[in-house]
Amino acid sequence: PVVYVKAGHLFDATSDNLRDNVVLTVEGERITKIVPAAEVSIPAGAKVVDLSQDWVLPGLIDCHVHLESRADEYNPINEVRMTPFKGAFNGVVNAKATLMAGFTSVRDVGSQPFFAVDLRNAINSGLIPGPRVVASGPPISITGGHGDMNGFAPAVSNWMYPAEKDFQIADGPDEVRRVVREQVKYGVDVIKILATGGVLSAGDKPGAEQFTYEELKVAADEAHRAGRKIAAHAHGTQGIKDAVRAGIDSIEHGSLIDDEGIQLMKEHGTYLDADIYNDDYILQEAPKFGLPQEMVDKEKSVGRLQRENFAKAVKAGVKITFGTDAGVYPHGDNAKQFHYMVKFGMTPAGAIHAATSSAADLIDRSKDVGTLEAGKYADLIAVTSNPLDKIETLEHVSFVMKGGKVYKDEVGAEKQ
Ligand code: ARG
Structure with missing residues (x-):
């Protein structure tokens, strides 16, 4: 089953920039695609993680x-x-x-x-x-x-x-x-x-x-x-x-x-x-x-x-x-x-x-972690304000996914 992670603002750590409104598809432990939200139609009944109000970063x-x-x-x-x-x-x-x-x-x-x-x-x-x-x-x-x-x-x-x-x-x-x-x-x-x-x-x-x-x-x-x-x-x-x-x-x-x-x-x-x-x-x-x-x-x-x-x-x-x-x-x-x-x-x-x-x-794990890209582990976190404006935002992480599994969800992102 595919999990659709909606990211309002994505810092994928491949550059210094944020991308707005993207969807990451997660299959098993890994990310399979990252695409603009406008280009995906999420099938009815699919599992969605809605972080469309949040800033999403690599774990x-x-x-x-x-x-x-x-x-x-x-x-x-x-x-x-x-x-x-x-x-x-x-x-x-x-x-x-x-x-x-x-x-x-x-x-x-x-x-x-x-x-x-x-x-x-x-x-x-x-x-x-x-x-x-x-x-x-x-x-x-x-x-x-x-x-x-x-x-x-x-x-x-x-x-x-x-x-x-x-x-x-x-x-x-x-x-x-x-x-x-x-x-x-x-x-x-x-x-x-x-x-x-x-x-x-x-x-x-x-x-x-x-x-x-x-x-x-x-x-x-x-x-x-x-x-x-x-x-x-x-x-x-x-x-x-x-x-x-x-x-x-x-x-x-x-x-x-x-x-x-x-x-x-x-x-x-x-x-x-x-x-x-x-x-x-x-x-x-x-x-x-x-x-x-x-x-x-x-x-x-x-x-x-x-x-x-x-x-x-x-x-x-x-x-x-x-x-x-x-x-x-x-x-x-x-x-x-x-x-x-x-x-x-x-x-x-x-x-x-x-x-x-x-x-x-x-740590010699670049092929698995450190950035959010297709093929990497779905290790990602979310915060409720922009860490590029205020780095201390990262002291309060509201969502944690590791290997496609949700460990923390204070924003009610996980929808069934
Ligand atoms: N484990 C280190 C040591 O004992 C800690 C050093 C902590 N002090 C510092 N200013 N970073 O040497």
């Missing part, structure tokens, strides 16, 4: 989430209380919140081994509702780095999390190569590596390099050999450049990037995936549930600079995607980042491309 894509994490527990001490079961319950709830916010695809860039892989499979098999998940394994870290358990007695940290040693911690090119291969073996879609220190980790510095250029190069080559993309967490100036030169596909955070780093990203076509909403939540909310002062101080050292440097990168023409680090702040609030992307230099259409067409390119 949004967040390229940086952690679906197992809860914002109100995002405190490293809680990692020692985290069981895989707890993470899984969180993931079920977070996946649904993400989908209901209009994000029909996400890239999960770090969780316990191999949570995101299982969550992806559970969603794909129809067991639970959620976005399409492009899954990484645990983020690969040096010993003592952003992904290690720091600040505990040796006996405690060795005993606590044995899998960490096998699947996450790597020192030297050979171990990096082995860990990438292990992760591929257990079904990840993407590799996440921690090139520099971080904010929400004990005992390291966001600006400091962690993996060497040689290690990053091995990771990138090995990921690419396996047909996977690779993302690097990198706040620090030098670590960003090493990661870009090593052939990493996206720089996460990018906080302390300098002009040379910006030029390198342009030359290599590397995406910047900067979580520029995060700072608000970390400074305003996280201290209320006990985020250690060390981390609040680290946030203050990067947060504002990250936004200014993001603006420079946008101005210079670096390729930008939408990645928020949801899990540090509550899942479902992802779209709050659009406001900052526009405030710091993007056009509304540009910010939407970052979360649709460009994001699809980064």
Whole structure:
């Protein structure tokens, strides 16, 4: 059966323009045609989704989430209380919140081994509702780095999390190569590596390099050999450049990037995936549930600079995607980042491309998602006012369809 989706205003993300009064025909999971409304005669009794008063866009894509994490527990001490079961319950709830916010695809860039892989499979098999998940394994870290358990007695940290040693911690090119291969073996879609220190980790510095250029190069080559993309967490100036030169596909955070780093990203076509909403939540909310002062101080050292440097990168023409680090702040609030992307230099259409067409390119799913065209998945959302006039409109998505199935319909669009 064909579903006729009437769109009053369509932003299909193949350009910056809106098209008025079109009809998308959906058969099964995919779009089969998009035509001017005047040219279709909808057969009597056909299934219609009437969004003729609304603005219709491709389902949004967040390229940086952690679906197992809860914002109100995002405190490293809680990692020692985290069981895989707890993470899984969180993931079920977070996946649904993400989908209901209009994000029909996400890239999960770090969780316990191999949570995101299982969550992806559970969603794909129809067991639970959620976005399409492009899954990484645990983020690969040096010993003592952003992904290690720091600040505990040796006996405690060795005993606590044995899998960490096998699947996450790597020192030297050979171990990096082995860990990438292990992760591929257990079904990840993407590799996440921690090139520099971080904010929400004990005992390291966001600006400091962690993996060497040689290690990053091995990771990138090995990921690419396996047909996977690779993302690097990198706040620090030098670590960003090493990661870009090593052939990493996206720089996460990018906080302390300098002009040379910006030029390198342009030359290599590397995406910047900067979580520029995060700072608000970390400074305003996280201290209320006990985020250690060390981390609040680290946030203050990067947060504002990250936004200014993001603006420079946008101005210079670096390729930008939408990645928020949801899990540090509550899942479902992802779209709050659009406001900052526009405030710091993007056009509304540009910010939407970052979360649709460009994001699809980064996650290597352009043939399926990211634009609304015949042949793509019927992943689409609707809002009741024009997001090109006011980007914050996307914080209130009233309709969500994923793969031709309606998950949210606050406007009564679905007619029988
Ligand atoms: N996961 C990141 C880290 O711990 C969060 C950084 C958040 N701060 C920011 N300004 N984006 O390093």
